[in-house]
Amino acid sequence: MKAFEYGDQEISSAQMAITIASILIDVGILTLPREVAEVTESSDGWISIAATGLIAIACAWFIGKLAIRVGTKGLYDYSASIITRPLAFMFMLGLSAYFLLFSAYEVRSIANTAKQYLFEETPAEVIALIFLLVVAYAVSGTRIGLIRLNVLFLPMVIVIAFVVMGLSYSIFHLGDLKPFFITDWKQITNGMKRSEYPFLGFETVLIYISIMNKPKDAPKAAVLGVVVPLLLYLLMYMVTVGVFSNASLRQIKYPTLELAKEVHVPGEFFERFESMLFTIWLLTVFNTMSMAFDCAVYCLSALFRKVKRTTWVVMLCPLIYLICMEPQDNVDFDRLGRLVCDFANVFAYAVPILILLLSLLRRRKSHAP
């Protein structure tokens, strides 16, 4: 039955910031400490993470600026007005491919991790399928509903992360952090490359700008959305180094989850806290994945306006499932991760910033005569 309209189909800038933070925090943090520690010495990986974070903040600012220009016009129409329609078509297609790859990577890593921490016999294929179907159910709902889910789940995730870090105070060795600043800049850059993945996702501001009630705040929201995960990553990295030390951190596949395994839950209420942490972590991975999926649907439906949202969801589900089941082993899987990063570098950062520069140039030109 048709409801009388409540005027709630828009999001505030706080919601936008929470959404971006929630997209950034995903499976990346589970492996981030190892990825960075492998190429850096002692606790110096934080420099890599911080540097990547600063670059991400700068990018987020620029993309937020571009988002202001996009406004309610929609990304496709705006970019078409700057770089002509065929090029914009390519851009949107690339962007949707990136979002699809991103979702596929998320599903696969969930399946892999769940296999290690929750199940012994259930095949990864089934886990991935179930997760994908739940995400598809969410995406076939309303877009505003997805954003509300971010707002619901993110606090729980952050709280549980802090609980884990807080409980590990008794096994934290300050000595493992020392010595400081012994890594050379080449290794730092290497670490920066490795820590790119956890910072992917703030480009979604370009898409959700159309439902923001104060589009002017987009850069602020995007930056805030990057700062929160950055702080969480830094803290998590330092804690994992302090608990495991750099040498053993390199050997641990999922340091964040192993950290939960090490901590001692007061009250003896349950053991193996890592299963608990991972279960809660599924919430934020679900958020990231559903937003990426939704963005892919958005990009494609901007190109082909006649196809319905549900149709897109039904059509894209098998595609994502095929992509995510493509990697046969860990090497393939890492390659998929790198592919996602490459796509992001091109379509999520380079092209939008190029468009922003072009639009600035054009405005100057139009002002000149």
Added chain:
Amino acid sequence: MFKQLFFRRAIARTAQAAAAGPAPGRPLSASLKETLEAIRTTLHAPNDLIIREFIVGSVNCPFALVCIDGLVDNNLVNEQVLKPLIHYCGADETGSALLNTVECEVLTSFELDRVATLDDSLLAILSGDTLLVADGAATGLLVGSRGWKTRALEEPQTESIIRGPRIGFTEDLRTNTSLLRRRIRDTNLRFDIQRIGRRSRREVMIAYIDDIVHPALVPELKRRLDTIDMDDVEGSGYVEQWIADSFLTPFPLILNTERPDKVSGALLQGRIAVLVDGDPFALVLPITLSSCFQSPEDYYQHWLISTLTRILRLVAAFMATFLPALYISLLEFHHGMIPSRLAFSIAGAREGVPFPAVIEAFMMEITLELLREAGLRLPKPIGQTIGIVGGLVIGEAAVAAGIVSPIMVIVVAVTAISSFALPSYSFAISLRMLRFGIMLAASVWGLFGVIMAYIMINVHLVNLKSFGIPYSTPFVPFFARDWKDLILRAPVIFMDFRPKLTQSLNPVRLRRTKKR
């Protein structure tokens, strides 16, 4: 069939538009004989139809009094209608002039109304009013004489509380409106009546406070009520299911309550109540998920007590939904998560139990649901026996026989108690339904299944609306102001505003201008 389901409302609307076409109703005839004949033929002269013919005034004008036996207050009709009329011998008028005089000077009854058509007069007679017709007058006089056997006011059966008024609604609409009036003496309290049901012509009352409620809400509710086109709305449940935003959700989108204090509180928050004649349950709308956790008692107790009670209820809702599923998933998939000493004792207790935990849990849960249902159906004294037999004997015997483990009995019992602790019965039922689905998910995919089910419930909740208001408010969309009356029940002097989610026109609830 699906087409019918989805287009049910559209079809109903067109059918109603066709029915509501030009139907002015037959006018009352000026001849008394014809009028009475028409009434007799239409009603088929049943034996509870009373037609009393008599003459009035000095010129002996024929009069008739028509009513249904059992629906009218005999005493009132005798003393205030029949007696004054028969004793009256003043005027020398006839027809409508005499009827005017009778209306103004003779009748001592206080509720009088003119009626011009036969259909209106029949509806009034069948509703318990008395029709007075005079020969030569083309209009009739309706005397409000409704009086039938009603139940006395009792304590509400389904929502009893420790502290607060012990009065509940009854089946009689008039009594119910008086109960509301006695709580809110505001000139802006509105009772709008709509008759619903093609054959039952039942009175449905919309109650709201005019300068508090959002202006779009009442017309929307009336529009939805107008779409109801059926023989009889047999109770508030029919109305609730017809006007709710979605029929695919397990959650109650409209609250039902027997308590006048709950209804008046809701009216003052900017909500609307719907009262259906013949049903002691009032509907309150729009509601959100948080309404299902609130009880009127929260406002009567000290705020600390109420806050703690609300936290308890949240925990209860969580346990009622997830506890058996969590137990199953820990036992079947993640033994490692149970502390080793507890794991040993569980394993010891489960020794000899031939079934996996899922089967065990399902058996116990279904037994419990059966007990609950049986206890409801039986007369009260026997119902208690069922409780004892079920709870003690079956539980003990099942454990002794080695069919279930004692820990499973504990889990199931705690789950059941938790679901009883929720103030809204319909909400508790929806959690009961979800519980079985989640148990299935847990038995196949363990904790992963549980969290997926949790996500799906959340997805469903954020997409749900009750009369246009998101069901998950004020969690998301986040209204900090409404958190004062959510989990925390702030001290009374701090609850300055009506809930933001109802978008009230007049948001200020209290002022702290005077010193306490």
